[in-house]
Amino acid sequence: MTSATAAMDGVRLLSHRPSVLYKVEHLATEPAAGDIAVEGLLLAGPGWDERLRTLIKALSVSERACLFAIRLADEQSLPVPAETLLDRTRTDWFPEFLSHGRMRPHFQPIVDLTTGLAYGREALMRGMLGAVELRGGELLAAAEAHDALFSFDYRARTAALEVGLPLLPPGEILFVNVDPRASLDVESTMRTTWPVVGRLNADPSRICLELVKPERCLDRDLLLAITTEHRKRGALVALDDLSGGPDSLACLELIKPDVAKIDTALTSGIQHSVGRRALVKALVECAHELGAKVVAEGVERVDEFRAMAELGVDLGQGFYFGQPTEKPMAVDTRLVRPSAY
Template sequence: MQPLDCGALTALLLHAASRHLHRKLALLLAAHGLPLEVRDDAFVIPASGFDRLADVLAAFSGTERPDLLAVPRTGERLDLWHVAPLEQWVGRLSSGWFGAASERLRFHLQPIVELGGGGVYGYEALVRAEWGGQLIGAGPLLKAAATHGQSRGFDAHARRGAIQQAYPLLGPGQVLFINFAPGVVYNPDICLQTTFETCREVGADFSRLLFEVTESEAFPDLRLLRAILERYRAEGARVALDDLGAGHTSLTYLAELRPDLVKLDRDLVRGLHGDDPRVPLVSALVRYAHDLGIQVVAEGIETGGELRMVAELGADYAQGYFLGRPAPQPGGLAPQAARFWAAP
């Protein structure tokens, strides 16, 4: 990955798509003490003024912002390949750490537990980055990747890192859950090659790898998604869909794609109890998945009561803070979860 070096920029040229926006932009730039140098109908903002652009942008509505474009300049050279909405450039300037941080990825492992007996079935690799003396979580990393136009590169980079760092830490027979965003895979035969090469480099048993569609992904192209999952399976890996019951992962997707596992949306199990009106829905979803030959993971388990309920409703596995928090090393079951299965 090679995101643009924002620190090398000397100016941004701001262009408004209409006269009204041009006048509004001029007034706001002046109000924030920014120069009104104009070149080819665009306002030239030097690097010394970049820190005030977020305040300028805040005065524009969501419908106006796409019509404000920014062209980066390094020295006297305009980089027309990186023309983008001002909003995107403000995001890039505020996340200049992204390029360096993405080279310092770390993975925290959270256990997925068998509900039948409490054994650790596997671990999900959750991406982090070390930067500035702290850990940056997956949310800010993914947002920064999208802002810098690096979603595809970051997704592949993170998959490779998870395999390299986390797979060697697994216990015998345990499975590694690896997140991926299907929206960045335009051709599975091309885009997934580096992932498979990394698996072979570390000597990974493909049957102990499970690739999971990320929870934030609303993916409309069913045919491409099927091709992606089939490509993973052709190598011997397993696949999972996330957030069943949240709207994105519909029952149609389950029937068409037949993943090996599906994760119930955490909102379905949060605070779940015996008299809860969600119980019939959760029970029906679990039965439907089982009828298709799909195993079910209940995620977001934070209490013993929730764990008991999803076990009674037939889920196969569970994941959540009650069972174990993400950690740099595989930690097994949390003490309270171990006591849950030890109780008579």
């Protein structure tokens, strides 16, 4: 590599599959590369990241999994999947956020579909880095890209408990997200949760730990052990994003949660889909047999609310009932009464 090339930003591309390396080199050296400097499997120069993104899109899923990269600015680091390196490049603000940023939860109501009263609030995380607000999805994606799920999950859970418990309206449940992938073992997840609850002298029965996409946790024994220990302390357990797939159903039967939340993808436009209505009805029956209340997530329209209520869903969450706000807001019970529609 020449000194001029070394001075440019970019990546060195690697793969254990020769066919992938050949295809990558062919794509990277096409005339459309413009002013991108390509030397063997070195991709450098202005706009290298956009060029690499285009190149990755031209590969099959299996080829992408075999393509790794090292940033030229940090050639002492270990190779990472090329897609992950691009995600890190796009979220290079995240390490500073973890060190100096501020977590602040917003609270969205979870509403009883019969009475219209708030059953609880989910703490949805927002971040502030200087004057810039970051949404929960952005923060989670950045944490994944930087292998910082444990640190992010711990900070988010701490903020949700410290801010949310003192603000929680009487009689309501605080839903706090927990990513099972960030649980190293049973002790670590207990240590990063219960000291905060004890310090606030809070009632554990008003806390519901919401496992986000639990099917991504491959160690099901660990998942069960974690939920068992939290329940021993008095907390409720919820499973998020139930889709009706085999993995999500396996988690439902394994954990037997207190609350089961139906994925937004099933809620959106359900009033127009006979198939989804049948799937949701089956999910509701399964959850009720296991003793769980069912929440429909992502309810945005009155027809979606009505369809879910007709299918026996117990609770609803979404913009129809209220936006996430810094302080829990009152819920209009007329939203579930016939006069409201």
